[in-house]
Amino acid sequence: MARYDRAITVFSPDGHLFQVEYALEAVRKGNAAVGVRGTDTVVLGVEKKSTVKLQDSRSVRKIVNLDDHIALACAGLKADARVLINKARIECQSHRLTVEDPVTVEYITRYIAGLQQKYTQSGGVRPFGLSTLIVGFDPYTDVPSLYQTDPSGTFSAWKANATGRNSNSMREFLEKNYKETSGQETIKLAIRALLEVVESGGKNIEVAVMTKEHGLRQLDEAEIDAVVAEIEAEKAAAEAAKKAPARES
Amino acid sequence: MECVFGMVGKEFAVVVADSSAVHSILVHKSNEDKIMLLDSHKLMGASGEPGDRAQFTEYVQKNVALYHFRNGIPLTTAASANFTRGELATALRKNPYSVNIVLAGYDKGSGPSLYFIDYIATLHKVDKAAFGYGSYFSLAMMDRHYRKDMSVEEAIELVDKCIIEIRSRLVVAPPNFVIKIVDKDGAREYAWRESVKDAPSVA
Numbered sequence: 001m002a003r004y005d006r007a008i009t010v011f012s013p014d015g016h017l018f019q020v021e022y023a024l025e026a027v028r029k030g031n032a033a034v035g036v037r038g039t040d041t042v043v044l045g046v047e048k049k050s051t052v053k054l055q056d057s058r059s060v061r062k063i064v065n066l067d068d069h070i071a072l073a074c075a076g077l078k079a080d081a082r083v084l085i086n087k088a089r090i091e092c093q094s095h096r097l098t099v100e101d102p103v104t105v106e107y108i109t110r111y112i113a114g115l116q117q118k119y120t121q122s123g124g125v126r127p128f129g130l131s132t133l134i135v136g137f138d139p140y141t142d143v144p145s146l147y148q149t150d151p152s153g154t155f156s157a158w159k160a161n162a163t164g165r166n167s168n169s170m171r172e173f174l175e176k177n178y179k180e181t182s183g184q185e186t187i188k189l190a191i192r193a194l195l196e197v198v199e200s201g202g203k204n205i206e207v208a209v210m211t212k213e214h215g216l217r218q219l220d221e222a223e224i225d226a227v228v229a230e231i232e233a234e235k236a237a238a239e240a241a242k243k244a245p246a247r248e249s
Numbered sequence: 250m251e252c253v254f255g256m257v258g259k260e261f262a263v264v265v266a267d268s269s270a271v272h273s274i275l276v277h278k279s280n281e282d283k284i285m286l287l288d289s290h291k292l293m294g295a296s297g298e299p300g301d302r303a304q305f306t307e308y309v310q311k312n313v314a315l316y317h318f319r320n321g322i323p324l325t326t327a328a329s330a331n332f333t334r335g336e337l338a339t340a341l342r343k344n345p346y347s348v349n350i351v352l353a354g355y356d357k358g359s360g361p362s363l364y365f366i367d368y369i370a371t372l373h374k375v376d377k378a379a380f381g382y383g384s385y386f387s388l389a390m391m392d393r394h395y396r397k398d399m400s401v402e403e404a405i406e407l408v409d410k411c412i413i414e415i416r417s418r419l420v421v422a423p424p425n426f427v428i429k430i431v432d433k434d435g436a437r438e439y440a441w442r443e444s445v446k447d448a449p450s451v452a
Contacts, residue, residue: 065318089318093311 023151026129030075035133037146038186042135044073063208067092075164076130105136105145117153131163166197251296252383259398261432262353262361264294267423291354298347326354330364338370349380387411
């Protein structure tokens with residue numbers, strides 16, 4: 001097996017591309033990221049690793065704008081992310097220049113996924129070690145979308161998804177608790193999913209909300225803390241309600 | 250002949266352009282907008298080859314937007330003027346663009362500014378600028394009446410004086426003009442000066 005994992009261009013006898021699978025491992029070690037699609041809002045949330053005291057946190061933005069109406073969060077190798085994000089931003093402007101229309105979310109996702117795939121079929125290169133969550137609103141139709149890409153270059157649309165560390169637990173939570181939401185409810189659902197795997201508190205989570213009218217808005221720590229407090233209160237109330245009937249009988 | 254001119258006032262800059270799209274002896278349309286919004290606080294008025302004008306100004310506009318996404322802050326007016334000049338200079342000895350540009354912008358720290366960029370990549374930071382045959386008249390008018398720190402009303406009065414001069418003295422004077430202004434609140438259309446309106450369609 002060791003002979004089939006050195007170069008990306010080599011299949012193993014049982015049909016695996018080991019470099020791609022190792023890249024997926026790198027993603028699994030990256031910070032947790034979650035995306036939720038509502039009817040009029042899309043939310044991205046990312047785990048912020050324990051604060052490095054001397055670091056200026058404003059220079060580490062994990063949720064970025066690709067265009068006025070498209071945002072991206074990722075899990076995995078951040079340096080690889082810079083390259084992909086840069087290329088995607090250029091493509092967004094290039095598309096506007098050549099066809100005088102902003103990109104659709106699907107178009108830019110297909111472009112990024114295409115880039116990631118290219119690097120699984122070339123000599124002397126390694127795949128990008130990151131999965132991306134791409135959100136946005138299509139121009140003219142105003143339909144909100146959430147897409148995910150991974151190092152193999154596959155992509156698909158999601159109602160809600162998670163990637164990175166503990167993504168399975170977050171995805172399980174979302175599968176159990178997902179329903180059509182809008183506005184503040186969508187934000188709450190995204191933060192609830194993140195809180196399953198992240199230490200609670202505004203300074204451990206970065207959340208950004210995208211709406212058609214206001215574009216991408218990063219929530220500040222106070223806002224996040226407020227929603228977290230709401231969630232904890234709801235949880236406590238649910239716990240109390242569960243205990244009360246048991247005592248009466 | 251295409252006329253573009255502009256001037257700097259108190260905490261604002263104004264750019265004026267004619268709005269005729271002409272091919273030889275035919276006027277295609279009289280409401281062509283030749284002043285492009287580069288971003289929220291920049292105006293780029295351009296005159297010259299119609300194809301080059303549209304292509305080059307759109308190219309600059311998209312690159313200004315790209316810089317904003319890459320770096321999280323917008324380009325300053327001076328930086329975008331130098332970028333524009335650089336692109337014209339690079340293309341000059343291969344495939345030159347035939348576009349003359351008046352670039353106006355408002356920056357939070359330094360206030361309003363105006364740049365004269367001609368088709369062979371000359372760049373000057375100025376208080377008033379003009380291109381085309383109309384420049385003979387508008388520059389003369391501005392030299393006579395321009396003062397530093399004019400209010401919007403005074404500047405528009407001067408703009409109107411220039412337009413009247415162009416209309417009455419230039420043999421192929423364009424009938425309609427568009428006036429755009431940029432200040433701390435952003436770049437926007439200020440007014441049109443139309444002496445020929447398209448005939449209303451018969452009901």
